[in-house]
Each structure stands twice: as structure tokens, then as C-alpha cells.
Amino acid sequence: MRIEIICTGDEVLTGKTVNTNFSHMSQKLEDVGLAVRWGTTVGDDREALIEALRLAGARADAVIVNGGLGPTVDDLSQEMAARAADVDLVLDESWLGRMEDFFRRRGRVMPPNNRKQAMLPSTAERLDNPVGTACGFALDIGKARFFFTPGVPREMRRMLEEQVIPRLLARGGLQPVIRLKRFHSYGLGESHVDALLTGIEALAPEGGVKLGFRAHYPQLETKLAVRGADAADIERKLAPVVAELRRRLGNFIMAEDDETLEGVVLDELRRRQGSLAVVETFTSGQIAARLAPLLGAEAIFRRGTVSRDLAEIAAALGLPELGPLSPSVAEAVAEAARHAADATHGLAVLIELDEGADRIEFGGTIHVGIATQGGAVSRRARMLGGRDWVRLGAAELALDGLRRHLKGLPIAERIDFEKT
Amino acid sequence: MRIEIICTGDEVLTGKTVNTNFSHMSQKLEDVGLAVRWGTTVGDDREALIEALRLAGARADAVIVNGGLGPTVDDLSQEMAARAADVDLVLDESWLGRMEDFFRRRGRVMPPNNRKQAMLPSTAERLDNPVGTACGFALDIGKARFFFTPGVPREMRRMLEEQVIPRLLARGGLQPVIRLKRFHSYGLGESHVDALLTGIEALAPEGGVKLGFRAHYPQLETKLAVRGADAADIERKLAPVVAELRRRLGNFIMAEDDETLEGVVLDELRRRQGSLAVVETFTSGQIAARLAPLLGAEAIFRRGTVSRDLAEIAAALGLPELGPLSPSVAEAVAEAARHAADATHGLAVLIELDEGADRIEFGGTIHVGIATQGGAVSRRARMLGGRDWVRLGAAELALDGLRRHLKGLPIAERIDFEKT
Numbered sequence: 117m118r119i120e121i122i123c124t125g126d127e128v129l130t131g132k133t134v135n136t137n138f139s140h141m142s143q144k145l146e147d148v149g150l151a152v153r154w155g156t157t158v159g160d161d162r163e164a165l166i167e168a169l170r171l172a173g174a175r176a177d178a179v180i181v182n183g184g185l186g187p188t189v190d191d192l193s194q195e196m197a198a199r200a201a202d203v204d205l206v207l208d209e210s211w212l213g214r215m216e217d218f219f220r221r222r223g224r225v226m227p228p229n230n231r232k233q234a235m236l237p238s239t240a241e242r243l244d245n246p247v248g249t250a251c252g253f254a255l256d257i258g259k260a261r262f263f264f265t266p267g268v269p270r271e272m273r274r275m276l277e278e279q280v281i282p283r284l285l286a287r288g289g290l291q292p293v294i295r296l297k298r299f300h301s302y303g304l305g306e307s308h309v310d311a312l313l314t315g316i317e318a319l320a321p322e323g324g325v326k327l328g329f330r331a332h333y334p335q336l337e338t339k340l341a342v343r344g345a346d347a348a349d350i351e352r353k354l355a356p357v358v359a360e361l362r363r364r365l366g367n368f369i370m371a372e373d374d375e376t377l378e379g380v381v382l383d384e385l386r387r388r389q390g391s392l393a394v395v396e397t398f399t400s401g402q403i404a405a406r407l408a409p410l411l412g413a414e415a416i417f418r419r420g421t422v423s424r425d426l427a428e429i430a431a432a433l434g435l436p437e438l439g440p441l442s443p444s445v446a447e448a449v450a451e452a453a454r455h456a457a458d459a460t461h462g463l464a465v466l467i468e469l470d471e472g473a474d475r476i477e478f479g480g481t482i483h484v485g486i487a488t489q490g491g492a493v494s495r496r497a498r499m500l501g502g503r504d505w506v507r508l509g510a511a512e513l514a515l516d517g518l519r520r521h522l523k524g525l526p527i528a529e530r531i532d533f534e535k536t
Numbered sequence: 537m538r539i540e541i542i543c544t545g546d547e548v549l550t551g552k553t554v555n556t557n558f559s560h561m562s563q564k565l566e567d568v569g570l571a572v573r574w575g576t577t578v579g580d581d582r583e584a585l586i587e588a589l590r591l592a593g594a595r596a597d598a599v600i601v602n603g604g605l606g607p608t609v610d611d612l613s614q615e616m617a618a619r620a621a622d623v624d625l626v627l628d629e630s631w632l633g634r635m636e637d638f639f640r641r642r643g644r645v646m647p648p649n650n651r652k653q654a655m656l657p658s659t660a661e662r663l664d665n666p667v668g669t670a671c672g673f674a675l676d677i678g679k680a681r682f683f684f685t686p687g688v689p690r691e692m693r694r695m696l697e698e699q700v701i702p703r704l705l706a707r708g709g710l711q712p713v714i715r716l717k718r719f720h721s722y723g724l725g726e727s728h729v730d731a732l733l734t735g736i737e738a739l740a741p742e743g744g745v746k747l748g749f750r751a752h753y754p755q756l757e758t759k760l761a762v763r764g765a766d767a768a769d770i771e772r773k774l775a776p777v778v779a780e781l782r783r784r785l786g787n788f789i790m791a792e793d794d795e796t797l798e799g800v801v802l803d804e805l806r807r808r809q810g811s812l813a814v815v816e817t818f819t820s821g822q823i824a825a826r827l828a829p830l831l832g833a834e835a836i837f838r839r840g841t842v843s844r845d846l847a848e849i850a851a852a853l854g855l856p857e858l859g860p861l862s863p864s865v866a867e868a869v870a871e872a873a874r875h876a877a878d879a880t881h882g883l884a885v886l887i888e889l890d891e892g893a894d895r896i897e898f899g900g901t902i903h904v905g906i907a908t909q910g911g912a913v914s915r916r917a918r919m920l921g922g923r924d925w926v927r928l929g930a931a932e933l934a935l936d937g938l939r940r941h942l943k944g945l946p947i948a949e950r951i952d953f954e955k956t
Contacts, residue, residue, distance in 0.1 A: 129572060131562030132750055135555055138577070142551030152549060154584060155577030157558070164574060171591075330552060394842075400828035401821025404842040408820035409927055411894075414844035419852055422814075422824040422840030424833060428877065432839055432852075457848065474831075507829055 117288045119145065120154040120176040120260075122168050124183040124193060125267055129159040137182050137272055144276055147341045148294045149326060150284055160190040169200040173258025178284055180276075183267030185250035187230045193264050198237035200257045205235045208242065211251045218249055243279040247271050252279060261287065290343060291324075295350050297340040297358060300371040302512045303531030306331045309338055312364050319360055320353040333505070334512040334533070335377075338365070367525045370516055377515050378406040384522035385416050385461065392518075393457035394420045395429055395449050398467040398480065399511045406515065419457035426466065441468050446485030447492035454487045461522075462487035465514040469506070479535065480506040484517045486527065493521065495528040498535050509533055537708040539565065540574040540596040540680075542588050544603040544613060545687055549579040557602050557692055564696055567761045568714045569746060570704055580610035589620040593678025598704055600696075603687030605670035607650045613684050618657040620677045625655045628662065631671045638669055663699040667691050672699060681707065710763060711744075715770050717760040717778060720791040722932045723951030726751045729758055732784050739780055740773040753925070754932040754953070755797075758785070787945045790936055797935050798826040804942035805836050805881065812938075813877035814840045815849055815869050818887040818900065822931045839877035846886065861888050866905030867912035874907045881942075882907035885934040889926070899955065900926040904937045906947065913941065915948040918955050929953055 121141055127133040135157065142152045156172065158164040165184070172179045184193030198205045212234040219226040236242070236253050243252030243263065250266035252275045263280045265272045285292050301309065306329050317325050324344060330337040340357060344350035362369065370377045385392055394417075396403055404420035407413055423429050426445075430438045433452040438445050446464050454462025464485040470478050479500035486493050495517055499509045513531075520527045541561055547553040555577065562572045576592065578584040585604070592599045604613030618625045632654040639646040656662065656673050663672030663683065670686035672695045683700045685692045705712050721729065726749045737745050744764060750757040760777060764770035782789065790797045805812055814837075816823055824840035827833055843849050846865075850858045853872040858865050866884050874882025884905040890898050899920035906913050915937055919929045933951075940947040 123575075129562065129575060130566050131559030131572075134559045139548075139551030139554045142549065146550050152551075153579070153581075154588075155543075155549060155575075157575030157577075159573070161573075168574075396821075398829060399825075401816075401824030401840055401842065404821030405819075405825055408842055408844055409818060409923070417842075417844060419848050420821055420840070420842030421852075422821060422828055422837075422842070424828055424837060428839050432841075432876070456852070503829070 117150070117177045117284070118153050118175065119150055119284070120156065120172045120179045121152055122156045122158065122172055122179060122181045124158055124160065124165060124181065126159045126190070128183070129157050137267065137269060140269070140273065141180060141182065141276060143330070144281065145284070146328070147296045147339065148281060148285065149290065149341060149343060150281075150288065160184065160192060162192055162196060165192055165196045166200050169196060169257055169262070173200065173260045173262070176260045178287060179257075179260050179262045180280060181262060181264045182272060185233065185252070185264060185266045187227070187233050187249070191232070194232075194235055194237065194253075197240070197253075197255060197257070197262065197264060201237055201239060201255055203238045203255075206238045207231075208234045208236050208251065211236070211242065215249045243275055245271055245275055247274055254283065291345055293344050293346055293350055295342045295354065297342065297354060298373050299338045299361065299365065299369050300375070300377065301336050301338065301365060301368040302334055302370055302377070302516050303529070303533065304336065304365075304368055305532045306336055308532055309336060309365065313338070313361060316357055316360055316364070319356045321356075322353070324353050325357050334509050367520060367529060370519055377512070377519060378410065381515055381519050381522065382407060382410055382413060382416055384519070386412065388460070390460040391416050391418045391457070392461045392463060393418050393453040393459040395433070395453045395462075395464040395466075396420065396422045397424055397426070397429070397465065398469060398507055399465050399514070400424075400507070402507070402511045403463070403465060403514055406511070418459045419453070421453060441466055441481070441483055443483060443485070443494040443496060446483035446494045447487060448485075450485035450487035450494075451492050460488060461518070462492075463514060463518050465510060467506070467510055469503075474503045476502055478502050478506070480510065482506075482510045482513060484514045484527075486518060486521045493527060497531070499533055500535050501533075537570070537597045537704070538573050538595065539570055539704070540576065540592045540599045541572055542576045542578070542592055542599060542601045544578055544580065544585060544601065546579045546610070548603070549577055557687065557689060560689070560693065561600060561602065561696055563750075564701065565704070566748070567716045567759065568701060568705065569710065569761060569763060570701075570708065580604065580612060582612055582616060585612055585616045586620050589616060589677055589682070593620065593680045593682070596680045598707060599677075599680050599682045600700060601682060601684045602692060605653065605672070605684060605686045607647070607653050607669070611652070614652075614655055614657065614673075617660075617673075617675060617677070617682065617684060621657055621659060621675055623658045623675075626658045627651075628654045628656045628671065631656070631662065635669045663695055665691055665695055667694055674703065711765055713764050713766050713770055715762045715774065717762065717774060718793050719758045719781065719785065719789050720795070720797065721756050721758065721785060721788040722754055722790055722797070722936050723949070723953065724756065724785075724788055725952045726756055728952055729756060729785065733758070733781060736777055736780055736784070739776045741776075742773070744773050745777050754929050787940060787949060790939055797932070797939060798830065801935060801939050801942065802827060802830055802833060802836055804939065806832070808880070810880035811836050811838045811877070812881045812883065813838050813873040813879040815853070815873045815882075815884040815886075816840065816842045817844055817846070817849070817885065818889060818927055819885050819931045819934070820844075820927070822927065823883070823885060823934055826931070826935065838879045839873070841873060861886055861901070861903055863903060863905070863914040863916060866903035866914045867907060868905075870905035870907035870914075871912050880908060881938070882912075883934060883938050885930055887926070887930055889923075894923045896922055898922050898926070900930065902926075902930045902933060904934045904947075906938060906941045913947060917951070919953055920955050921953075
């Protein structure tokens with residue numbers, strides 16, 4: 117099945133908005149084993165839009181169109197869909213009612229120009245939008261089935277998941293039940309993990325599991341896409357693959373599915389009624405900024421101290437002058453931070469940066485100290501790759517070190533980003 | 537002149553990489569008054585790529601192709617360009633020499649597969665790439681002039697700016713000298729600024745100045761694109777518009793061109809040999825994370841303290857128990873932070889969040905306190921819009937408040953994001 121995506125809108129065409137809707141749609145299709153063959157971007161322009169619809173309708177089996185379903189005059193998708201399919205626009209009374217309700221529930225009267233959103237091509241099959249006033253719809257143009265979706269990301273995502281993908285799977289004759297199992301890791305590069313997981317897909321009885329990756333430094337997402345007849349079938353296929361994947365990636369798996377590293381750390385602390393004090397130098401508050409704003413963090417994240425200067429950190433924590441950076445200094449700072457804030461855990465991330473201008477070989481030596489009432493441990497790592505690369509890597513190394521410590525895992529397994 | 541962009545590569549087509557190259561190119565063209573009419577995305581696929589080239593060659597006057605110039609087997613742009621133009625690929629000896637030099641200077645021998653990057657269509661005009669081994673080139677396919685550029689963003693950006701845009705301007709018969717003047721503001725929405733600047737373009741003698749915006753909450757970028765015969769002509773056109781723009785936006789202009797708000801704050805502190813201590817609650821280290829990692833910040837950003845809990849902040853600063861949040865509490869905290877770190881300036885950003893789950897009406901009351909040896913001032917603002925919206929807005933409000941204070945401007949001008 118040949119699938120295309122058409123993105124519409126001046127904001128996207130002129131680059132004012134980066135087109136994350138396209139990458140989201142394409143990834144979601146990829147995750148269920150559907151490949152996008154072609155992408156087209158056009159503006160809010162009748163001539164260009166109808167040309168795009170006709171070209172795609174002549175080439176593809178299925179086309180997702182994104183954007184242009186809003187209430188304003190530059191929203192042209194319904195009009196051009198009707199014209200390309202050579203049918204009339206007709207008022208969908210039931211959608212109009214839905215929209216009037218939508219406004220009424222918010223204590224407002226529907227502006228008259230929203231009525232336009234209920235005008236659909238006469239042959240259209242409605243695609244429900246439970247979170248907005250833009251009505252999605254499907255219809256045939258040329259030899260392709262077209263799916264029109266709203267440009268608002270939240271509305272598009274839900275409609276894609278609930279309305280469009282099931283229809284595409286059915287058209288492709290693919291098993292309708294799908295699941296995407298995700299693992300988040302830090303420290304192993306994509307090609308390394310790919311090599312570690314060689315042959316893992318074959319462990320699924322009768323196949324049906326597809327391995328994929330998405331790298332966004334410093335994290336790597338490892339994905340297993342599974343298709344089956346029903347939930348039990350999917351579980352049966354997935355279980356042996358997941359078990360083996362967990363065995364091979366081991367301690368490097370920081371979080372799964374919608375979990376985040378910082379969320380896992382916070383949950384571990386919450387579980388033991390713990391609390392945390394953090395000291396940062398060149399990470400500059402980034403670690404605090406990932407933990408402290410989370411829901412419920414006010415009771416757990418007790419205090420963060422940021423300074424680029426070790427003497428200043430010593431002063432803030434009431435420590436005597438600190439010697440040059442070393443494992444014992446990192447441990448002493450973590451313990452002092454823990455003590456000062458009366459927390460169960462102290463985390464210190466102290467970094468010695470290379471001298472000179474930013475460059476690709478620019479590096480830093482990172483010391484992570486973790487203290488509890490029972491004592492302190494530390495881990496040293498040297499990273500190269502420029503200021504931002506070192507800073508992002510150090511924040512991840514520290515949070516992952518704390519996760520490992522909380523989980524009773526070794527905190528100092530060698531990672532691919534480490535040099536010397 | 538009808539311009540199209542073709543982006544190639546499986547990473548982009550499958551959404552693994554968000555296509556920021558497209559938005560960058562389109563914005564850069566827009567900035568010089570050239571509009572992109574159509575965008576196409578295809579994968580590393582011979583059939584799709586040649587179809588995309590032919591379609592664009594039949595429709596457009598000029599086409600920018602991005603990606604596919606690398607050394608690996610899935611880099612197909614030279615091959616497909618030659619096929620679409622019906623010419624041979626020939627070895628460009630001088631580019632081969634450039635590449636060999638490139639590797640030699642890095643103490644490496646050129647791998648044999650890089651030779652492929654010097655194979656160009658026989659009719660190609662070379663587009664220089666001073667920062668990489670991918671050779672850009674231009675040639676005619678159909679009725680359009682095609683410009684092939686590398687997928688590596690750094691290389692593409694330079695080639696676009698130095699090689700492609702001047703050629704496009706010449707083809708379009710447009711004045712070749714261009715300048716983009718940018719202003720960064722916080723607190724006024726795009727439509728508000730647009731209204732404030734009504735008629736401003738007309739102040740340029742004989743026109744030639746185009747106003748544009750790019751909103752990325754919480755900041756707004758206001759752009760003046762100018763075209764002229766030479767630098768003096770541009771200056772003459774731009775001067776009256778810039779003067780009037782500065783008058784109308786006044787204190788809301790935080791930074792210009794490549795400056796950032798945090799950079800301006802740091803420069804102001806550096807200029808007076810000042811130093812800074814920061815206290816954050818719900819902004820959670822975000823303010824520190826913008827200032828402290830900057831080059832040279834180690835001498836200026838003295839200490840940051842982060843906690844969601846006012847009592848903890850009082851303990852960290854050695855203050856007696858603080859009452860409920862108020863202007864005087866914010867001022868006292870800023871002064872205590874300044875004093876504890878022996879800094880010239882103290883900044884406290886204290887936030888009282890609404891109760892309950894995150895939602896669009898979720899808000900917070902923000903108190904910003906600024907202290908110097910001469911005394912303290914503060915500013916209160918209430919914002920609505922969800923947890924992230926409030927957090928981002930508060931960080932900006934605080935940094936902008938400090939900028940205003942350092943510049944001797946009123947720190948409490950009402951902004952559009954403020955409620956009640």
C-alpha cells in the first residue's frame with residue numbers, strides 16, 4: 117500500500133512552524149509497519165492544494181492530509197477536497213450540533229464562521245474529533261482514500277491513532293491490533309544497541325515483532341512494534357522478545373513506555389519516603405529543572421545549589437575549602453548537600469571543563485557523587501564533544517547514576533560516550 | 537519566480553529526524569522576499585527521487601534539493617540529478633583534490649567511498665562547501681534551475697546563504713544585497729506588536745522593507761527584511777524604520793539580532809563588574825540553566841538556589857521563617873541571596889501555583905524580587921495557561937525584569953500574558 121502525506125498551511129510552508137506533525141504521523145505509521153512513500157507541503161492556496169490532492173490521488177492508495185480544517189477563510193481543505201472529488205459541500209447537521217454543544221459547555225456562543233467547519237464533501241465519511249471543533253473526514257479522490265485531519269497537534273494525534281491508523285491497517289489487510297513497546301536507555305549508541313539485539317525479532321513465535329530505534333542524545337529509544345489478532349496474541353509474541361531484550365540491555369534500561377528517567381528517580385524516592393538535595397556546576401540547574409517542576413516533586417526535591425565555582429559551593433554548604441576535583445570531593449559535596457537540606461539523598465555533579473573555545477573535541481571530566489546516611493559513592497567519566505554535548509551528557513549521567521543507586525545497581529558501568 | 541524545495545532521505549521521510557532543514561531554508565528565503573511554493577519529501581529511493589525531480593522541473597523556476605550528497609550507497613542525489621538531466625556523471629578532479637586535502641589536514645586518509653562525492657553531472661556548476669566533503673552543485677532539469685545542497689545542517693546553512701540565495705536573487709532580478717534586522721521581545725503578543733507597528737514599512741524611502749514575525753513563546757521575534765543596491769542603500773532604507781520601531785516597542789525590546797536575553801543580562805553585569813545570585817522555586821533551575829553555562833558566566837553567575845518550598849529557601853539562606861508570598865518576601869529573599877553569595881545583584885523568583893491538575897486555566901502568581909546594595913524592588917504578575925506555560929513565562933518575566941533593572945528601565949510594565 118502506497119501512503120502519502122500532504123501538509124497544508126502557510127505557517128508550515130514558510131517555515132514559521134517546524135513541521136513536527138509530519139514526523140509524528142510518519143513515525144506512528146512506521147511503528148505499525150506502514151511506510152510513508154511521499155510527503156508534500158503546500159500553503160493555504162487553492163491552486164496548489166488541489167494540484168497536490170490530484171497528484172497524490174493519481175499516485176497513492178492512501179493519503180493523509182493535515183491542516184486546513186479550521187474556521188477561517190484561509191482554511192481550504194473541505195472546499196478543495198470537494199472540488200477534487202467533484203462533489204458538493206453539504207452541511208453536516210449532527211457535527212454542527214456537536215460544535216454548538218462544544219461552545220455551550222464552555223459558556224460561549226458559537227461564532228458564525230465556525231459553521232464552515234461542519235460543511236463536508238457529500239461523499240465524506242466523518243472521522244471523529246473528540247477534542248476540537250475541526251471535523252475530520254475520509255473520501256476517495258482518484259484511486260486513493262484520503263483522510264483529512266486537523267492541524268492542531270493534539271487533535272491530529274488523537275484522530276490519527278483512533279480513526280486513521282485502524283482504517284489504514286484494515287485497507288492494508290494487516291492485523292488490526294497493534295502495540296508499541298518502548299525502552300529508554302542512556303550510554304549505549306544506536307549501532308551498539310542494534311548489534312546487542314541482533315536476532316531478537318526472531319524470538320517472536322511466527323514473527324510479527326519489528327525492532328526500531330529513535331536516538332535523541334543523550335537518550336536512545338528502542339522500540340518493538342507488534343501486530344496481532346488480539347491482545348493475547350500480541351502478548352504471546354511480545355513476551356519472549358521483551359524478556360530477552362531486558363536481559364541483553366540489562367541495567368541500561370532506565371525507563372519504559374511513557375516513563376521518564378526523572379520520573380523513575382522521583383518515584384523511587386517517593387516509594388521510600390526519601391528526599392533529595394542536588395549540587396550542580398556546569399549542568400547549571402538542568403538536573404533540578406528536570407526534577408523539581410514535576411507533580412508532587414515539592415515534597416521530594418528539597419534543595420538545589422548551582423554554581424560554576426567550587427569555592428562558592430563550599431561556602432553555600434558550609435564546607436571548608438575543597439581541594440582539586442576528585443571522587444572524595446564529589447562524595448563530600450553530596451554528603452554536605454544532603455546534610456544541609458536534611459534529605460535522605462544527596463547528588464553532586466561536579467565538572468572540570470577543558471580550556472579554550474568550544475569545539476568538537478572540547479571535553480569535560482565529570483564527577484558524580486551520591487550520598488545517603490549509609491555513606492557515599494562516586495563515579496568519574498570523561499566526555500568529549502563540545503560544551504553542550506558534555507553538559508547534556510553530564511546531566512544524564514548523574515540522573516542515571518542516581519537511578520542505578522536507588523535500584524541497587526552498579527553506578528559505574530562503562531558507557532559509549534566515555535573517553536580514555 | 538516559482539521556487540520549490542525537495543528534501544530527501546529516509547530519516548526525514550520516516551520522521552526519525554524532524555525536518556528543520558526545510559523550515560530553515562523556507563524562512564531564509566522568506567526573509568529575502570522569496571516565497572517557497574511547494575515542498576516535497578522523498579526517501580533514499582531512486583524511483584521516488586527521480587519522479588520528484590521531474591515533477592518539480594516541470595512546475596518550478598528554481599528548486600532546492602537537500603540531502604543525498606554523502607559518500608554512502610543510499611546517497612543518490614548526484615546519480616539521479618544526472619539521470620533526470622540526461623547527462624553523465626564525471627569526476628570533478630579539483631573537488632577530489634579538495635576532499636583529499638580535507639582528510640589530510642585531519643591526519644586521515646580519504647576512504648575510497650568518498651570518491652563518489654566528487655562525481656558530478658557533466659553540466660553541473662559547482663556550489664562551494666567550505667565546511668564539508670559534500671559538493672553542492674546547480675544544473676537545469678526541465679525548465680527549472682536546481683540547487684543541490686548537503687543534508688548536514690551546518691553545511692546546508694552556509695551553502696544556502698553564500699551560494700544559493702545570491703543566485704536565486706539574481707535569477708529573480710532582485711537587488712542582491714539583503715539584510716535581516718531582528719528584535720526580540722517578551723510580553724506583547726504577535727497581533728499586538730503587529731498593530732503597534734502598523735504602517736512602519738512605509739517609512740522606508742522607496743519601500744524595500746518587509747515586516748515579519750516569528751513567535752516562540754514566551755519570546756517574539758520581529759523581523760525587518762531589507763533589500764537594496766548596496767550596504768549604504770540598505771542602511772538608508774532601514775534607519776528610519778528601525779528608529780520608529782525602537783520608539784514604538786520601547787522597553788519591550790530585550791535583544792537584537794543574535795543577542796539573547798540571558799546574554800544581554802550577563803553583559804550588563806560584566807560591564808559593571810557585577811555578580812549575581814538567583815533563587816528559584818517553580819522555575820526549578822531554568823533561569824540558572826540559561827545563565828550559568830554561558831562562556832564567561834563562571835565569573836558572574838555566583839550562586840543559584842532552587843527549591844519548591846519557601847521554608848527550605850529560608851533555611852538555605854539563613855533567613856527566619858518567611859510569611860506568605862508577598863512583594864516584601866520576594867525582596868527579602870533576593871537580598872538574602874545577594875548577601876549570602878556576596879554578589880552585587882540578587883534575583884528571587886517565587887511562585888504560588890494554583891491547586892489541582894494541570895489544565896489550560898491553571899495559573900500561578902509570580903513574585904520577582906531584585907536586590908542590590910542600594911535596596912530591593914519587586915514585581916508581581918498573575919499568569920494562566922497550564923504548568924509549563926506559567927513556568928516558561930515566569931523565567932522570562934524574571935530575566936527580563938533583571939534586564940530592565942540593569943538598564944534603568946521600569947521593571948513592571950504590564951504585559952499581554954498577565955491576567956487580573
